[in-house]
Amino acid sequence: MAKNKVLIAGLAMTLTAGAVLAAYQRLVQPKYMSDVVEGNLIADYYSSGMDHDVLFVGDCECYENFSPVTLWRNYGISSAIRGSAQQLIWQSYYLLEDTLRYEKPKVVVFNVLSMKYGEPQNEAYNRMSIEGMRWSSSKIGNIRASMTDEESALSYVFPVLRYHSRWSELTSDDLKYYFGAEPNFFSGYYLRADVKPAQKVPNPTPLTDYAFSDTCWDYLGRMMQLCAENNIQLVLIKAPSLYPFWYDEWDRQITDYAEKYHLPYVNFLNDDKLEATGIDFETDTYDGGLHLNVYGAEKLADWFGGYLKDRYDLQDRSQEPVLQAEWNDICARYDAEIERQLKNLEQYGNVKGEA
Numbered sequence: 001m002a003k004n005k006v007l008i009a010g011l012a013m014t015l016t017a018g019a020v021l022a023a024y025q026r027l028v029q030p031k032y033m034s035d036v037v038e039g040n041l042i043a044d045y046y047s048s049g050m051d052h053d054v055l056f057v058g059d060c061e062c063y064e065n066f067s068p069v070t071l072w073r074n075y076g077i078s079s080a081i082r083g084s085a086q087q088l089i090w091q092s093y094y095l096l097e098d099t100l101r102y103e104k105p106k107v108v109v110f111n112v113l114s115m116k117y118g119e120p121q122n123e124a125y126n127r128m129s130i131e132g133m134r135w136s137s138s139k140i141g142n143i144r145a146s147m148t149d150e151e152s153a154l155s156y157v158f159p160v161l162r163y164h165s166r167w168s169e170l171t172s173d174d175l176k177y178y179f180g181a182e183p184n185f186f187s188g189y190y191l192r193a194d195v196k197p198a199q200k201v202p203n204p205t206p207l208t209d210y211a212f213s214d215t216c217w218d219y220l221g222r223m224m225q226l227c228a229e230n231n232i233q234l235v236l237i238k239a240p241s242l243y244p245f246w247y248d249e250w251d252r253q254i255t256d257y258a259e260k261y262h263l264p265y266v267n268f269l270n271d272d273k274l275e276a277t278g279i280d281f282e283t284d285t286y287d288g289g290l291h292l293n294v295y296g297a298e299k300l301a302d303w304f305g306g307y308l309k310d311r312y313d314l315q316d317r318s319q320e321p322v323l324q325a326e327w328n329d330i331c332a333r334y335d336a337e338i339e340r341q342l343k344n345l346e347q348y349g350n351v352k353g354e355a
Contacts (some may be wrong), residue, residue, distance in 0.1 A: 037184055038063070038085045040097070040133030044185045046083055049326045050102040053176030053314050054079035056188070057092040057099075058111030061239035064291035068187035069334045070301035072327045075309050081188030084129040086121060089114045089219045091129040094142035096134055096223060100230060107312055109231045110223060112254050112265075118213025120148045140144065186334045191258060191294050194351050195343040198281035198289030200315060201242045210249035217257075224261060233264075233312055240268035240279055240300065242289035266307070268300065277303040 021173060028301055049308045054077055056062045063083030092110060097331050105278035126146045133139040145155045148318040157243075185191075198333040212237065238246055246269060267273065277299050281289055284296030292300060308314055344353035 001254050014295035038190060039132050040132065041084050041185060041188060042082065042129060042188070044132075045080060045099070046134060046187060047324065048080060048187065048255055051323060052078045052080040052103060052105050052187075053317070054107045054109065054308060055096070055099060055105040056081040056109045056111070057087075057096050058083055058109075058239075059087040059114055060190075061111045061113055061241050062109075063185075063188055063190050065078070065239045065241070065297055066189065066191070066304065067191075067294065067297040067301040067332055068189050069327075070298045071305045072318065073331065074302055075305040075314070076318035077252050077308070077314055078237075078304055078317055078323055078327070079187060083126070083188055084118075084132075086125040087114060088117050088121065088146065088217050089223075091126075091142055092139045092146040093219045093223050093226070094145070095129075095133070096226060097136040097141075098136060099275055101136065101138070103250065104230050105232060106314060107235060107308060108223075108227055109237055110233045111237050111239050113238065113241075113244065115212045115216045115220070115254070116216050116244075116250065120146050123148055123151055126151070126160055131159065166226065186337075189297070191297075191334065191337050191341070192286040192291070192351060193338050194286045194345055195283055195293060195295075196286055196288050197283070198242055201289050202245075204247065208247075210247060210253075212250070213255055220257070223344060224263070226234045230233075235308075236263055236265040236268040238265075238269060240274060240296075241291060242269075242281065264311070266304075273303075279333070 038060075054071065056066060056079065060083065063081045066081065068079040068081065071079045080091075082099060083092070084095075087095075092114065096108060124147070130142050130146060133142065143153055147153060153166065176347050224234055237293075238254070238256060248269075251267060252288075254265055254267075257263070268277065268279075279292070279299050284292055284299065288294035298316070318327075340353075341351040344351050347353070348355055
């Protein structure tokens with residue numbers, strides 16, 4: 001009897017210690033609500049209805065340049081963006097793999113800028129691409145492929161190992177959003193309503209080697225195969241961001257690959273595409289040409305929605321009750337966010353409303 005009591009007491013202490021550790025871990029993990037909000041992009045997907053005909057995967061050139069609300073309003077296309085800052089191609093692959101656990105879109109759109117990176121780059125960006133994923137073999141694969149030499153896989157399993165010293169940096173957000181973040185994206189889209197014209201675009205620096213790495217080609221091949229196995233059309237794009245610079249040598253490699261494997265490739269930097277979309281870098285960017293603002297993102301989505309609808313079996317689903325309810329909510333939040341940012345711009349000169 002005494003032995004059983006000792007075992008029970010030991011178990012209780014272990015469970016208590018585990019609960020305290022989990023609670024502390026949750027407290028010190030970044031909440032990404034007031035600052036670096038992009039850190040919530042990956043997790044935000046799981047709160048959606050997971051019924052999308054078009055899925056975008058890629059970096060900021062996806063989540064800041066295409067408005068899913070416009071695709072819905074103008075074409076009845078339900079779409080989502082699984083994007084994150086400096087998302088590397090293997091991260092896009094594993095996020096696509098993860099998404100297919102929940103739904104099977106008809107079209108997957110991949111932005112090719114990340115082909116420039118042939119090896120892991122930065123822990124902070126890695127964590128914004130990985131930590132928001134639910135646990136699965138896809139997340140494990142993503143961790144293994146993404147870690148820099150200085151990182152530990154165990155710190156992804158137990159983030160407290162990475163953030164344990166953050167207690168001195170805690171803010172009110174850490175308490176307010178302890179149990180979860182509020183929605184601050186629009187089917188994966190990061191909205192900006194301010195304008196900063198592209199006036200001083202830096203000149204490109206010549207490279208010693210323009211060849212994409214074998215790792216990147218391998219993951220692009222995996223992405224293509226995964227789409228083919230699930231009867232999904234893969235579409236390659238280069239978003240209309242003026243920099244980081246997209247070299248002609250890079251573009252030729254993607255063009256040749258697309259032709260070889262009969263994949264569509266749309267380079268929105270080409271003059272004919274810029275003219276067709278109506279994008280004006282005097283009015284349609286908020287940071288001097290790196291990313292589009294909401295006015296540019298709506299133009300791009302409007303043109304691209306027509307392109308996709310003309311070529312693939314994308315029906316107008318705007319009258320489906322469940323989707324209609326979900327998108328009514330997204331659209332209402334979207335319109336309110338534009339209004340909020342415009343008021344802040346008028347009163348404070350910035351979208352955050354900071355004096």
